[in-house]
Amino acid sequence: MRDFQLDRRLKELKNHRTVELPAACYETTISNNVNGYIPLHWHEEIQFIYVTSGEGTFQINEEKIAVKEGEGLFINSSRLHMAEESRQNGCVYICLNIAPHFLLPDELYTTYVFPYIKATNLPYLFIGTKQPWQNNILNSILNIQLLMQEEPAHFELDVFMLINQMWKELILNGLPLEYDEGEAIKQSRIKQMINYINMHYDEKIMLDDIAQAGQLSRSECCRYFKKMLGKTALDYVTDYRIQKSLVLLQKSDYTMTEIAYEVGFNSSSYFINKFRKRMNVTPLAYRKKLLGS
Numbered sequence: 001m002r003d004f005q006l007d008r009r010l011k012e013l014k015n016h017r018t019v020e021l022p023a024a025c026y027e028t029t030i031s032n033n034v035n036g037y038i039p040l041h042w043h044e045e046i047q048f049i050y051v052t053s054g055e056g057t058f059q060i061n062e063e064k065i066a067v068k069e070g071e072g073l074f075i076n077s078s079r080l081h082m083a084e085e086s087r088q089n090g091c092v093y094i095c096l097n098i099a100p101h102f103l104l105p106d107e108l109y110t111t112y113v114f115p116y117i118k119a120t121n122l123p124y125l126f127i128g129t130k131q132p133w134q135n136n137i138l139n140s141i142l143n144i145q146l147l148m149q150e151e152p153a154h155f156e157l158d159v160f161m162l163i164n165q166m167w168k169e170l171i172l173n174g175l176p177l178e179y180d181e182g183e184a185i186k187q188s189r190i191k192q193m194i195n196y197i198n199m200h201y202d203e204k205i206m207l208d209d210i211a212q213a214g215q216l217s218r219s220e221c222c223r224y225f226k227k228m229l230g231k232t233a234l235d236y237v238t239d240y241r242i243q244k245s246l247v248l249l250q251k252s253d254y255t256m257t258e259i260a261y262e263v264g265f266n267s268s269s270y271f272i273n274k275f276r277k278r279m280n281v282t283p284l285a286y287r288k289k290l291l292g293s
Helices: 106-112 114-118 132-150 155-173 181-200 207-213 218-229 233-248 256-262 268-279 283-291
Strands: 023-029 038-041 046-053 055-060 063-068 072-075 081-085 092-098 124-127
Touching: 023 132, 046 055, 046 063, 046 132, 055 072, 063 072, 063 124, 072 132, 092 132, 106 114, 124 132, 132 155, 181 207, 181 218, 181 233, 207 218, 207 233, 218 233, 233 256, 233 268, 256 268, 256 283, 268 283
Parallel strands: none
Antiparallel strands: 023 092, 038 081, 046 072, 046 092, 055 063, 055 081, 072 124
């Protein structure tokens, strides 16, 4: 996948399901994304990852975890996450996204699904190769990928049964469930602040505006961003504007000045300066390389 569409709340717009099969399985090469990494986003589906080549660093909320070839990861529903290559080693991974309501029948959902997708102590779970249950999940991901590629007769039933078994392995061997209201509020506030930035990135944004969106003081707002994303709120604004400019640079009819103002920079020179620092290349050189001219 070279790129994927996000709405201004960072919710991924890609449809990971059909009516008949509320799941999707696809292969992602991190470096092929237009950003050079998989940007911060979230979706309602749970996600299983299996790294088939190289090594990736995945960030879920404020935590980062390295996942090597042959290892995997479970990312819970609605958690902010992103991914980048480790040491530029060409990381490729299988991504299996599943709608929570497809995991089990409705009668079992309340007991065996809902508490797990809402648990504040389970944003993700590393899936290594040392335990039998971990290998069972990893093998199931590969089998589901094969089934969804070849689509043999009644493959949907086989996919559903494999997903059921994967979920059972996960809840039997995962963490004890906890719900911390303070942690849930923290996650909600960082999303609210990010949502505000993404809704207004093309306008003038002040730190006070971001803090107010999260119902926090300026200092608390700064602490949230440094802890959760490793950067200041205003640095996130700049990075997000540059991220949005990459899409416009693919269109040859936009001038640098037009792109700068379209994504919220107050001058083309400031845009070019920030772009060069972030991307190690000027916007014009980036466009020429992208368009092969």
